Amino acid sequence: MVGTVPGATPIGTRAPVVDHGPRTGAKVALTFDADMTDGMLASLRAGRVKSYANLRILDLLEREQVPATFFLTGKWVQRYPDVTRRIAGNPRFELANHTYGHAAFTGDCYDLPRLPVDELVGDVARTFEVIAPYGGRQTRYFRFPGLCHDAAALDALAPLGVTVVDGDVVSGDPFATAWKPLVRAVLDHVRPGSVVIMHVTEANAAMTDEALPHILAGLRERGLVPAPLSEVLTGG
Numbered sequence: 350m351v352g353t354v355p356g357a358t359p360i361g362t363r364a365p366v367v368d369h370g371p372r373t374g375a376k377v378a379l380t381f382d383a384d385m386t387d388g389m390l391a392s393l394r395a396g397r398v399k400s401y402a403n404l405r406i407l408d409l410l411e412r413e414q415v416p417a418t419f420f421l422t423g424k425w426v427q428r429y430p431d432v433t434r435r436i437a438g439n440p441r442f443e444l445a446n447h448t449y450g451h452a453a454f455t456g457d458c459y460d461l462p463r464l465p466v467d468e469l470v471g472d473v474a475r476t477f478e479v480i481a482p483y484g485g486r487q488t489r490y491f492r493f494p495g496l497c498h499d500a501a502a503l504d505a506l507a508p509l510g511v512t513v514v515d516g517d518v519v520s521g522d523p524f525a526t527a528w529k530p531l532v533r534a535v536l537d538h539v540r541p542g543s544v545v546i547m548h549v550t551e552a553n554a555a556m557t558d559e560a561l562p563h564i565l566a567g568l569r570e571r572g573l574v575p576a577p578l579s580e581v582l583t584g585g
């Protein structure tokens with residue numbers, strides 16, 4: 350809709366959760382999470398890790414003029430302001446929110462550090478404040494780290510007017526050691542309206558840039574067309 354921010358929902362109501370858009374048409378959303386924890390920052394500082402920003406993914410998406418949506422943590426944006434500017438400057442890219450420091454707000458969410466749910470709204474609001482100055486295609490889409498959420502977490506988001514986006518196609522790219530399984534995981538499950546979850550975190554998702562050209566080729570073969578998340582979810 351013209352004049353509204355994509356993903357914006359009525360303030361004060363439980364945040365809706367969406368996995369995918371309408372199963373009609375040909376559009377699919379490629380989404381890339383930009384995780385950053387204090388542990389990851391420590392690894393960068395210590396020189397154990399070179400980069401958590403996979404520029405080869407951006408190079409490819411830009412060269413092929415492929416739309417994509419980036420779920421950014423506040424700490425990733427603060428560590429990579431130039432890359433964030435590059436994302437925000439691309440009219441085909443949307444910016445979304447993935448918490449400030451990639452903590453979990455429920456129990457038993459992989460090995461993620463946990464924050465109490467009463468800190469969720471402040472954490473997510475702070476992340477919007479970090480992302481907003483970059484402009485570009487801002488949204489009110491939010492993704493929980495590890496996709497971990499429960500009723501209490503969704504209720505806690507009510508003051509922010511966001512849409513929670515999980516996704517229906519998990520590439521499995523974190524800590525992958527080969528690219529072919531990622532291609533298969535995506536192409537075996539992708540359908541019209543799908544939301545594909547990948548990561549732009551390089552050292553923690555080292556095969557994604559190698560898989561991506563094959564994924565794009567496979568989408569073309571299936572007649573599927575990458576589009577911004579807002580278009581996929583609204584069927585627009």
Ligand SMILES: [Zn+2]
Pocket residue numbers: 382383384447451493494495
């Ligand atoms: Zn994440």
